[in-house]
Amino acid sequence: MGNIKIIVLISGRGSNLKAIAEECKKKRTPAEIIAIISNNEFASGLKINGKFKKIVIKGKKKTFEKELQTNLIKLKPDLICLAGFMKILSPFIIKKWKNKIINVHPSLLPSFKGLDTHKRALETGVKISGCTIHFVNESLDEGPIIAQGAITIKKNMSSVDLQKEILKLEHIIYPKVIHLFSKKKILVKQNKVFINDKNKEINKFIKNV
Numbered sequence: 001m002g003n004i005k006i007i008v009l010i011s012g013r014g015s016n017l018k019a020i021a022e023e024c025k026k027k028r029t030p031a032e033i034i035a036i037i038s039n040n041e042f043a044s045g046l047k048i049n050g051k052f053k054k055i056v057i058k059g060k061k062k063t064f065e066k067e068l069q070t071n072l073i074k075l076k077p078d079l080i081c082l083a084g085f086m087k088i089l090s091p092f093i094i095k096k097w098k099n100k101i102i103n104v105h106p107s108l109l110p111s112f113k114g115l116d117t118h119k120r121a122l123e124t125g126v127k128i129s130g131c132t133i134h135f136v137n138e139s140l141d142e143g144p145i146i147a148q149g150a151i152t153i154k155k156n157m158s159s160v161d162l163q164k165e166i167l168k169l170e171h172i173i174y175p176k177v178i179h180l181f182s183k184k185k186i187l188v189k190q191n192k193v194f195i196n197d198k199n200k201e202i203n204k205f206i207k208n209v
């Protein structure tokens with residue numbers, strides 16, 4: 001089985017990109033990042049080293065998306081990972097890459113879609129929060145959920161603390177999803193995700209928190 005080709009879309013720091021790149025180096029994961037694409041030329045994630053192409057696409061939504069689609073069609077990825085990518089993609093892109101775009105969101109979806117997630121979780125007083133890896137569909141943060149990890153919210157936790165704790169989880173769970181996807185173990189049927197995860201890697205982790 002050859003490597004699956006991944007493109008990672010970023011807008012900033014790229015710590016999830018780094019975690020995905022580390023996973024792709026492992027023998028057990030037949031995947032390679034062929035390109036990273038950023039809408040932000042100053043994204044520090046662009047400094048991360050790897051054999052991948054680094055593409056910066058500037059411009060307003062229409063120009064950006066047209067160029068993005070051209071690049072995607074040219075590079076033919078098997079998987080597109082959004083990792084701190086701060087733009088909402090239009091339906092024409094999502095339709096073309098149906099069930100091939102995944103995102104990481106720093107809350108337990110369907111709670112706290114959108115921005116300012118950590119602050120809103122704390123203000124609401126939820127007792128647990130976490131992260132969600134999901135397929136991207138036409139509705140913001142609503143696509144089929146692949147995996148989630150949860151943490152308990154501790155007393156006096158600030159939104160920065162919460163962000164740090166959740167980010168640690170993202171760095172564990174996103175690579176696991178990449179692994180399972182590369183082994184063709186993630187299936188979507190009628191908008192629901194089924195994972196053939198004999199080692200129960202994802203579930204085991206969720207139970208242990």
Ligand code: GRF
Binds near residue numbers: 013016104170
């Ligand atoms: C992460 O918290 C992710 O959940 C959110 O944006 C942040 C990106 O961080 N979508 P990084 O750029 O991967 O470090």
